Amino acid sequence: MASLRAQWNTNHSRILFRLGFLFGALLCLAILVLPAFAQAGSGQVTDDEVNAIAKGLYCPICESTPLDVCATQACADWRQVIRTKLGEGQTEAEIKAYFLDQYGPRALAEPPRSGVTLTVWLLPILALIVGGIILLRYFRNSRTTKAEESVAVAPIESPVPAKEVPEDGDYRSRIESELRDMKR
Amino acid sequence: MIADLGYAALLIAFLAAIYAVAAAAHGVRTKQSRWVESGRHATLIIFPLVVLACGLLVTLILRNDYSIHYVWSVSSLGTPTYLKVTALWGGQAGSVLFFNLILAGFTAAAMARKWDNELPIMPYAIIIASITQIFFLFLTVFLENPFARIGAVVAEGGFPAILINGPVTYIQNLFLRPEFVPPDGQGLNPLLRHPGMIIHPPMLYLGYVGFTIPFVFAMAALIARRFDRGWIRITRRWTLAAWLFLGVGLILGGRWAYDVLGWGGYWAWDPVENSSLLPWLTGTAFLHSVVIQEKRHMFKGWNITLIIVTYLLVVLGTLNVRGGLVSSVHAFAQSNIGWFLLAFWTFMIFFSIYWVYQRRDQLKSTGEIKSFWSRESAFMLNNFFFLMITAVTFFGTYFPVPTELFTGQKVTVGAPFYELVNGVLFACLLILMGIAPLTMWYRTSTRWLGRMILGPLAAATLAVVILFIFGVRNWIALLGFWIVIFSLILTLFEFFKGASARMRSKGESPFAALAALISRNRRRYGGYIIHIGVLVMAFGIISTELYQQETQVRLARGSSVEIGDFSMTYTGIEVNAGADDLMITSANVDVYKNGEFIRSLTPRTELYTRTRQPMTIPAVRSTLTEDFYVILVNWESSTNEAATFRIFLNPMINWVWSGALIFIAGTLVAAWRDPADEKIKAAAGARSRLAVGGAAGD
Numbered sequence: 001m002a003s004l005r006a007q008w009n010t011n012h013s014r015i016l017f018r019l020g021f022l023f024g025a026l027l028c029l030a031i032l033v034l035p036a037f038a039q040a041g042s043g044q045v046t047d048d049e050v051n052a053i054a055k056g057l058y059c060p061i062c063e064s065t066p067l068d069v070c071a072t073q074a075c076a077d078w079r080q081v082i083r084t085k086l087g088e089g090q091t092e093a094e095i096k097a098y099f100l101d102q103y104g105p106r107a108l109a110e111p112p113r114s115g116v117t118l119t120v121w122l123l124p125i126l127a128l129i130v131g132g133i134i135l136l137r138y139f140r141n142s143r144t145t146k147a148e149e150s151v152a153v154a155p156i157e158s159p160v161p162a163k164e165v166p167e168d169g170d171y172r173s174r175i176e177s178e179l180r181d182m183k184r
Numbered sequence: 185m186i187a188d189l190g191y192a193a194l195l196i197a198f199l200a201a202i203y204a205v206a207a208a209a210h211g212v213r214t215k216q217s218r219w220v221e222s223g224r225h226a227t228l229i230i231f232p233l234v235v236l237a238c239g240l241l242v243t244l245i246l247r248n249d250y251s252i253h254y255v256w257s258v259s260s261l262g263t264p265t266y267l268k269v270t271a272l273w274g275g276q277a278g279s280v281l282f283f284n285l286i287l288a289g290f291t292a293a294a295m296a297r298k299w300d301n302e303l304p305i306m307p308y309a310i311i312i313a314s315i316t317q318i319f320f321l322f323l324t325v326f327l328e329n330p331f332a333r334i335g336a337v338v339a340e341g342g343f344p345a346i347l348i349n350g351p352v353t354y355i356q357n358l359f360l361r362p363e364f365v366p367p368d369g370q371g372l373n374p375l376l377r378h379p380g381m382i383i384h385p386p387m388l389y390l391g392y393v394g395f396t397i398p399f400v401f402a403m404a405a406l407i408a409r410r411f412d413r414g415w416i417r418i419t420r421r422w423t424l425a426a427w428l429f430l431g432v433g434l435i436l437g438g439r440w441a442y443d444v445l446g447w448g449g450y451w452a453w454d455p456v457e458n459s460s461l462l463p464w465l466t467g468t469a470f471l472h473s474v475v476i477q478e479k480r481h482m483f484k485g486w487n488i489t490l491i492i493v494t495y496l497l498v499v500l501g502t503l504n505v506r507g508g509l510v511s512s513v514h515a516f517a518q519s520n521i522g523w524f525l526l527a528f529w530t531f532m533i534f535f536s537i538y539w540v541y542q543r544r545d546q547l548k549s550t551g552e553i554k555s556f557w558s559r560e561s562a563f564m565l566n567n568f569f570f571l572m573i574t575a576v577t578f579f580g581t582y583f584p585v586p587t588e589l590f591t592g593q594k595v596t597v598g599a600p601f602y603e604l605v606n607g608v609l610f611a612c613l614l615i616l617m618g619i620a621p622l623t624m625w626y627r628t629s630t631r632w633l634g635r636m637i638l639g640p641l642a643a644a645t646l647a648v649v650i651l652f653i654f655g656v657r658n659w660i661a662l663l664g665f666w667i668v669i670f671s672l673i674l675t676l677f678e679f680f681k682g683a684s685a686r687m688r689s690k691g692e693s694p695f696a697a698l699a700a701l702i703s704r705n706r707r708r709y710g711g712y713i714i715h716i717g718v719l720v721m722a723f724g725i726i727s728t729e730l731y732q733q734e735t736q737v738r739l740a741r742g743s744s745v746e747i748g749d750f751s752m753t754y755t756g757i758e759v760n761a762g763a764d765d766l767m768i769t770s771a772n773v774d775v776y777k778n779g780e781f782i783r784s785l786t787p788r789t790e791l792y793t794r795t796r797q798p799m800t801i802p803a804v805r806s807t808l809t810e811d812f813y814v815i816l817v818n819w820e821s822s823t824n825e826a827a828t829f830r831i832f833l834n835p836m837i838n839w840v841w842s843g844a845l846i847f848i849a850g851t852l853v854a855a856w857r858d859p860a861d862e863k864i865k866a867a868a869g870a871r872s873r874l875a876v877g878g879a880a881g882d
Contacts, residue, residue: 111595135565
């Protein structure tokens with residue numbers, strides 16, 4: 001019993017030691033990493049963060065130029081606006097809403113999914129569905145025509161019970177497989 | 185004097201085009217072939233006249249004659265000679281004249297051919313081709329006269345006063361002789377001074393104009409009630425050539441954007457880029473679809489619709505680029521020709537619809553699709569997908585126009601929209617591309633098809649699993665790579681199948697078998713080579729779009745930045761004067777990969793002081809695995825010469841350009857005349873002439 005307790009104590013302390021070591025390491029890591037967080041929080045916004053948001057915006061005055069690419073002074077100023085807002089802690093959605101409010105939908109890379117511009121998103125889907133339906137109906141019609149043909153071919157009046165007209169598909173695939181065997 | 189001569193040549197060409205229409209129409213109405221011949225001669229003479237006009241304009245530019253407005257606007261004393269020549273298409277008026285040059289050249293070549301069996305459609309071809317020429321020559325002669333003097337007066341007043349003022353000021357301007365001639369010109373737009381940009385407009389125009397010829401022949405055949413197959417055979421090489429030029433123009437535009445514009449990419453779904461993509465899409469569908477008409481007399485309705493839509497998209501594209509319909513980075517040329525282009529476009533829509541309706545009996549198919557699993561069906565699906573991509577791209581490109589008209593607000597449909605929707609559609613096309621060669625005419629046995637696909641399916645899945653193990657986790661990339669590998673194996677298998685059959689039956693060596701296989705069937709195997717090129721490009725595009733890394737950072741002199749496996753140290757900056765009015769600011773950076781020094785690069789900005797137009801030229805280090813691409817965004821002369829850099833790591837991007845080269849090679853193979861083929865065609869032609877008994881002109 002005593003040995004068990006001793007064992008448990010040894011195991012326990014081993015575990016505790018390891019846990020403690022782990023905790024200490026994590027603490028050191030946290031101390032190392034923390035300044036980075038603190039830096040981002042205190043307003044040191046990186047160019048990459050600005051560009052990430054500018055990518056989703058278009059220059060409000062130039063022609064079809066994304067805001068992260070546009071080289072004019074006006075665009076540089078707008079990127080500075082983004083930088084300031086990021087420093088204040090605004091989110092991407094808030095910044096985009098600001099640009100939408102100030103300059104209208106042309107400032108956004110994607111048309112907003114509401115109002116009139118919703119059609120930009122709906123119409124392609126609609127076109128695909130409509131196109132797909134037309135295509136399906138065409139194929140169904142051609143298959144019905146084929147079925148009608150094979151019925152018409154079969155004899156209508158016959159004293160002998162009409163033999164089943166062989167399925168076109170099987171016949172062809174048999175020919176194909178025989179041809180293939182010939183090739184080999 | 186020279187300018188007046190040039191203008192006179194254009195005016196005569198314009199009148200000749202009108203005469204051609206009148207003569208051909210009269211000839212076909214009264215069944216007098218000599219009038220039709222006269223009309224044909226008129227179309228032939230337009231070309232040398234326009235060549236003369238172009239030559240004279242270039243002469244004026246080379247002579248630095250700044251009394252001519254166009255010369256002043258596109259050149260300067262310091263412009264190098266080769267750029268003075270290419271300045272012919274450097275501005276609006278010259279560009280429209282250049283368009284006319286190519287249009288006249290292609291039309292003359294098409295009209296000059298031996299008509300033989302197709303003689304009945306010639307009058308209509310003359311008429312339709314000449315209508316197009318009338319319009320574009322009208323633009324040059326009356327609206328965008330490249331020989332206009334400097335100080336030309338612009339007509340005042342709105343509608344309807346402009347109807348009087350317009351012609352009056354026009355005639356006044358013809359006799360204008362400026363008192364003050366500027367000592368120097370404005371200089372060529374800096375964007376146009378780079379090699380890629382010099383060749384890009386001619387290529388696109390060759391493609392645009394090239395597609396008008398199949399349109400002319402198709403409509404003429406339709407109107408003449410000879411819509412079967414003849415016109416397809418005649419126009420096959422035209423269509424292929426136009427399609428190739430347009431494709432090359434698109435690729436060059438992308439390459440130029442990547443090399444010179446400095447935003448790290450090659451395609452932005454810009455409205456003007458889309459304008460040249462749209463006719464290419466319908467042109468590709470057309471190219472495939474006519475095969476069905478040739479082989480099975482089907483898809484006639486599809487084909488006439490596709491070529492009409494292609495032609496209309498060409499005109500609309502011209503309207504967009506030259507008239508600034510949807511303003512974009514290309515629209516440096518907005519003028520009054522927009523309304524006229526719109527009017528012409530509307531006229532051609534009604535013209536086409538009228539004749540398609542009038543001759544709808546010509547469009548009835550003599551066959552039909554018997555099974556979903558057939559080659560005809562595959563081509564039908566091909567048409568469907570290309571049309572869907574066209575519709576989506578068209579809609580996204582032109583959506584801002586009615587929106588602005590009705591709501592007063594301008595909307596931007598940017599890259600994310602297209603990438604999402606078109607990405608899915610292109611993926612479907614890539615799968616179809618791999619499977620289609622396996623399909624048979626009329627019907628394919630689904631069991632057999634399934635067995636043939638099983639191998640490549642398994643191989644592609646295995647490859648993707650391997651990629652996953654090696655760290656590729658993006659599921660879109662995995663799916664994309666799967667599709668590319670799947671279709672690539674199937675396409676390569678076609679070569680293997682054919683070559684091994686030849687090896688077995690003729691005992692040829694593998695290389696000889698492959699060469700003979702391709703040579704004997706250039707259209708088919710050229711087409712497969714094109715498909716391989718597309719798949720290689722797709723691989724590059726998927727990789728670079730999904731795995732691009734970028735960073736922007738402000739570096740003090742001597743500092744470094746890390747991105748991916750690379751690091752870059754900024755060592756210094758210098759400012760130099762270049763040719764003409766150029767000021768170049770170049771930064772020196774050292775690039776390291778995994779700690780090892782690779783090379784130095786020099787990203788720079790160029791400022792053209794006269795027009796105050798800046799350009800950022802990137803510096804790129806290219807390998808097959810990736811591009812290290814760096815732009816000098818900004819630099820400060822006051823502080824410690826700190827400079828801001830933007831760096832892109834573009835993985836596999838050079839596969840896009842390599843794939844493009846394969847694509848071009850494949851097109852050349854497909855278009856190359858086969859002497860054996862020619863002999864067969866000639867014999868067949870001779871036989872049919874004997875049978876018809878010489879009454880070729882029914």
